[in-house]
Amino acid sequence: MLNSRASREFWLLALMALLVLGAGLGMRDPWPSDEPRFALVAKQMVLGGDWLFPHRGTELYSDKPPMLMWAQAAFYSVFGNWRVAFLLPSLLAALGTLACVYDLGRRLWTRQVGLYAAWALLFAVHFTFQAKKAQIDPLVVFFITLANYGLLRHLLCGPAWRWWWLGWFAAGLGVITKGVGVLALLMILPAAVASILGWPRVRLHVRDWRFWLGPLAFVLAVLLWLLPMVLAATASGSVEYRAYMDDILFRQTAKRYAQSWDHHQPWWYFLGTMPSMWVPAILALPWAIPAWWRRLRRRDPRYLLLLGWWLLIVLFFSIPHGKRDVYILPSLPMFCLALAPLLPGLLRRRDVQWVLAGFVGLLALGLLGAGIAMLTGQPGFESRLIIERGINTRLTSALGWVGVALGCWAVFSLCATGARRFHLAAAATLAMAWVAYGLVGYPLFNDSSSARGLMQQIGQRIGPDGELGLVAWKEQNLLMADRPATTFGFNRRWDRQLRDGVAWQAAQPTRRWLVVQEDALLGCVDRDTATLAGVANRRRWWLVTASDIHGPCVATAAEAERERTLHKIDGDED
Known part of the structure; x- marks a missing residue:
C-alpha cells in the first residue's frame, strides 16, 4: 500500500511538472530579449558548421559560452524543428x-x-x-x-x-x-x-x-x-x-x-x-x-x-x-x-493558510481586473498592446476573456478547497495560469513578439525575387526572415550600417530592399515615400527602397548621441 501510494504521488508530481513546464512546447518561436539571440547562434552553427566559435550574423558572439546553443543545435539535428529544439x-x-x-x-x-x-x-x-x-x-x-x-x-x-x-x-x-x-x-x-x-x-x-x-x-x-x-x-x-x-x-x-x-x-x-x-x-x-x-x-x-x-x-x-x-x-x-x-x-497553521488565501485572492483580482479592462476597451491596456506590441483588437479581446476565465478559476479554487487547504487553491490557480500561458498566450503573442508576422509581411511585400538587407536589426529579424538576408554588422554604429546598406542597395536598386529600425532612420531617408512595414517588439520598422534615399547618409551630432543612448537602453533590456 505504501509503495503504491508513493508511486502515485511521485507520478502525480512528474505529470504535473511536465504539464506546467511543457505546455505550449512547439507553439511559438523565440521571443526577445535573449531567446532569438541564442536560437540564431544555434541556427548558424547548424547551417555554417562552426560549433566552436558562435556567430551572430557575420560577427562572432562572445557574450556567453556556447553550451545552450550547442544543446539547441543538437536537438534541432535530432528533431528538425526549431520551435521544439530551442x-x-x-x-x-x-x-x-x-x-x-x-x-x-x-x-x-x-x-x-x-x-x-x-x-x-x-x-x-x-x-x-x-x-x-x-x-x-x-x-x-x-x-x-x-x-x-x-x-x-x-x-x-x-x-x-x-x-x-x-x-x-x-x-x-x-x-x-x-x-x-x-x-x-x-x-x-x-x-x-x-x-x-x-x-x-x-x-x-x-x-x-x-x-x-x-x-x-x-x-x-x-x-x-x-x-x-x-x-x-x-x-x-x-x-x-x-x-x-x-x-x-x-x-x-x-x-x-x-x-x-x-x-x-x-x-x-x-x-x-x-x-x-x-x-x-x-x-x-x-x-x-x-x-x-x-x-x-x-x-x-x-x-x-x-x-x-x-x-x-x-x-x-x-x-x-x-x-x-x-x-x-x-x-x-x-x-x-x-x-x-x-x-x-x-500548512496546518490557520494563519499560513490565510496568507495563501490572500495570495490567491490578489491573483484573482489582478486577472479579473486586467481581463475586464481589456474587454471594456480601457485605453491604457490597449495602447500598450496595440501600439507597443503590434497586437490587434481581436487578440486583446481574446486575452481579456482568458484573464476573466483565470480569475474565475482562482475564485472557484478558493471556494472548492476550503480554509484548511488553500495551498491547493494556490497550486491549482498557478497550474492553470501556466498552462493557459503556454496553450493560449503563445499563439496569441507569437507573431508580434517573435517578429514572425512582421517578416512574413515584408517577404510578401518584396516578392520571391527580392533581396533583403537589415539595418539596426535585432536577432529576431534575421532569425524570422523568410530568405537569406544581408547584414552590415550588429554592434556597429547604425549610421555606418545604413550607409553600407544604401551602397549595397545601389548595386541592384530594383530588387534590393532595406528593413530599417525607425530609430536608425537618418535624414537621407524620405519617410513620405518609405513604407512603414509594421511594429514588433515595441519597435517600428520601415521598408526602404533605393528611390527613398536622397543625399548622403551621415549622422548629425544629435543623431549620433541619440543612437548611443538607444544602444544603452537596448543593452539594459537584453
Whole structure:
C-alpha cells in the first residue's frame, strides 16, 4: 500500500511538472530579449558548421559560452524543428532540477520532504517563468543544482566519492554554460565551518587523496570547451578569434562582475526580488526563520549547508552594482529544500493558510481586473498592446476573456478547497495560469513578439525575387526572415550600417530592399515615400527602397548621441 501510494504521488508530481513546464512546447518561436539571440547562434552553427566559435550574423558572439546553443543545435539535428529544439533544453533542465531536489530531500529527510521540496519549487513563480523561456539560466540552474546534489550526497550522506566527483564535474559544466556555475562550490564553505566546529554527519575528508580528484574533475569539465577553443583561436592567427577569446575569458567574467556596466541596482535589490518572485514559497519565511534557528541551535548541518549556501549566493551578487533577478535563481532550489521539512507543519497553521488565501485572492483580482479592462476597451491596456506590441483588437479581446476565465478559476479554487487547504487553491490557480500561458498566450503573442508576422509581411511585400538587407536589426529579424538576408554588422554604429546598406542597395536598386529600425532612420531617408512595414517588439520598422534615399547618409551630432543612448537602453533590456 505504501509503495503504491508513493508511486502515485511521485507520478502525480512528474505529470504535473511536465504539464506546467511543457505546455505550449512547439507553439511559438523565440521571443526577445535573449531567446532569438541564442536560437540564431544555434541556427548558424547548424547551417555554417562552426560549433566552436558562435556567430551572430557575420560577427562572432562572445557574450556567453556556447553550451545552450550547442544543446539547441543538437536537438534541432535530432528533431528538425526549431520551435521544439530551442525550448527543449530549458524544459529538460527544469525537470532535472526538480528530480535533484526531490531525491535530495528524500535522502536527507524523507520521501514526503522530497515531494514538498519539488512542489514548492515547481510553483515558485521565478522558477516556472524562467523554465518556460529559452535562456541560459534554466540550464545553469540545473548544473548548479546537480553539483549541489553531488556535493551534499558526499558531505551529508557519505563518504560517497563518485558523487563528490560528479558535483565538481557538474560545477565545471555550469562554468562553460555561464561563468557563475563555479558558485556551486561555495557549498564547501559552510561544510568546512560545520566540520571545524564538530557538527555531526558532515566530514570533508581532506586528507583522503580522493578528495583532490574533485578539483581535477572540475578542471576537466571546463577544458572540454576551453582547451579546443583556445587552441583553435591561437592557431588561427585571426585577430577576430583572439578578440573573441579575450572577451569571453576576461571581459565577460571577472571584469563584468567587478565593473558591472549595465543593470545597476542598489545593494538591497534582491531583498525585494525574492518576496516578489519567489512566491508562494517565500510567504512561509516569517514562520520558517525561527524554526530554522531552532534547528541550527541543535547543530543540524543540513540546514547550515543549505541556508548558508543560499545566503552566500545572495551576498555574492549583492556586492557588484549590476544585478538582475535571474542572478540568484540558482539558490531557489536549495531554499525550497531547506523549507520543505517545515511545510507539513506550517500548512496546518490557520494563519499560513490565510496568507495563501490572500495570495490567491490578489491573483484573482489582478486577472479579473486586467481581463475586464481589456474587454471594456480601457485605453491604457490597449495602447500598450496595440501600439507597443503590434497586437490587434481581436487578440486583446481574446486575452481579456482568458484573464476573466483565470480569475474565475482562482475564485472557484478558493471556494472548492476550503480554509484548511488553500495551498491547493494556490497550486491549482498557478497550474492553470501556466498552462493557459503556454496553450493560449503563445499563439496569441507569437507573431508580434517573435517578429514572425512582421517578416512574413515584408517577404510578401518584396516578392520571391527580392533581396533583403537589415539595418539596426535585432536577432529576431534575421532569425524570422523568410530568405537569406544581408547584414552590415550588429554592434556597429547604425549610421555606418545604413550607409553600407544604401551602397549595397545601389548595386541592384530594383530588387534590393532595406528593413530599417525607425530609430536608425537618418535624414537621407524620405519617410513620405518609405513604407512603414509594421511594429514588433515595441519597435517600428520601415521598408526602404533605393528611390527613398536622397543625399548622403551621415549622422548629425544629435543623431549620433541619440543612437548611443538607444544602444544603452537596448543593452539594459537584453
